[in-house]
Amino acid sequence: MALDKPIITKRIPTPPFGDPADRKRTTFAQYKRTGGYKALEQALGMAPADITNVVKDSELRGRGGAGFSCGLKWTFLPQPDGDRRYLAVNADESEPGTFKDRILIDFDPHLLLEGIAIACRATQCDTAYIYIRGEYHKQAKTLLVALEEAYANQIFGEGSINGEVNGRPLNCYVHRGAGAYICGEETGLLESLEGKRGWPRIKPPFPAVKGLFGRPTVINNVETLMCLPFIISKGADAFKAFGKASHFGGNAPGSYGPKLFGVSGHVKRPGVYEEELGIKMSTLINDYCGGIKGNRKFKAAIPGGVSMGFLSTDQFDAELDFDIGRRYGVLGLGTAGVIVMDESTDIVTATRNIVRFFSHESCGQCTPCREGSGWLYQMLCRIERGDGRTKDIDLMDEIARSMGAMPGTTICGLADGTNWAVKTAIEKFRGDFEAKCKPSVVQIGVNVGA
Secondary structure (H helix, E strand, O other), rough: OOOOOOOOOOOOOOOOOOHHOOOOOOOOOHHHHOOHHHHHHHHHHOOHHHHHHHHHHOOOOOOOOOOEEEHHHHHOOOOOOOOOEEEEEEOOOOOOOOOHHHHHHHOOOHHHHHHHHHHHHOEEEEEEEEEEEOOOOHHHHHHHHHHHHHHHHOOOOOOOOOOEEOOEEOOEEEEEOOOOHHHOOOHHHHHHHHOOOOOOOOOOOOOOOOOOOHHEEEEEEHHHHOOOOHHHHHHHHHHHOOOOOOOOOOOOOOEEEEEEEEEEEHHHHHHHHEEEEEHHHHHHHHHHHOOOOHHEEEEEEEEEOOOOOOOHHHOOEEEEEEEEEOHHHOOOOOOOOOEEEEOOOOOHHHHHHHHEEEEEEEOOOHOOOOHHHHHHHHHHHHOOOOOOOOOHHHHHHHHHHHHHHOOOOOOOHHHHHHHHHOOOOOOOOHHHHHHOOEEEOOOOOOOOOO
């Protein structure tokens, strides 16, 4: 018998279900009145391993981009040895086209703090750091106010309801970044937290074994942690009542739970919308966002931040779930930050803008990323101004694929994001590039020694 979907009280009104003007920050008292921190109380009565098993059973997958199993990630931590263990909360959110975590922090900060406390209980971490994007000035202040309320009500700190972990009270801190995109990569984030330049680390060792300050560390995204109170209070099956199983069957991980979709670009009502994983992009655009701006035709979209690559004109009905990569020829769902482009969009210009960003934000450690992104940017600029040759298109495709096709040649995934942006643009919109290029000159029968 199918499980009825539980009713979720939406604290953040979104059209067509509510008016954004009604949004307001949820205080500790308001959060408690709507059932807040009940899930934490329930989790404190459970063994850490039992909490982890519930999260594994829910098949909650990371909402920060990778889509990896949250519960399985927790199991990579070694057994406690009495010394410190850390939870690092990735609130950097610097992927272009992504703004879901910002709205969550703005209006429901205590849901995040409850998720943090539950995750710390499950992983037996005694210290949590919320690493927030440097440009999120207002959101950082909102978190600090909420933290003060949480400490005053003994969620964190001395004498908290969590008791002691590894002989220490559970503490939580807000750490503001300095505006570098690369610090969204988990090991770059850890370097920045330690006060160093935000350079991604070579792995292994992995953060679960040797992370922040050389101690076991788990890194989770804001939205991922905010799913935990619902999973603990309602159960894994209630969470899996939303979303869908994998299109590939067998033991392939599914796409379960609700998801926040941040929609920007050429739509009438851009914004953040909550729906089940698996919703068609056309439904999200037409029913939620009011359709394409100016009633123009759809041309392209990026499903989850610019590193995911392009969906083509004939993929308007693409299902937004974790299988989107294998089904529609993109890197993946990413952060579900959907960037919509209408028929007036110049794909060459859009690609050039994306590559300019990656070239600027590369940390410079790895040659394929540092040099390749710079070459691609120069070539795209040349094509955009009309000085390119058709052979440049194939050369760009070759450079892009070489950046992302050789595992182990780069430390992090920035080069691969550049690769997917360029190669999907060329694969799916080659005509846009050819229209701006001059034919390549081919010399036939030249006798050099004559």
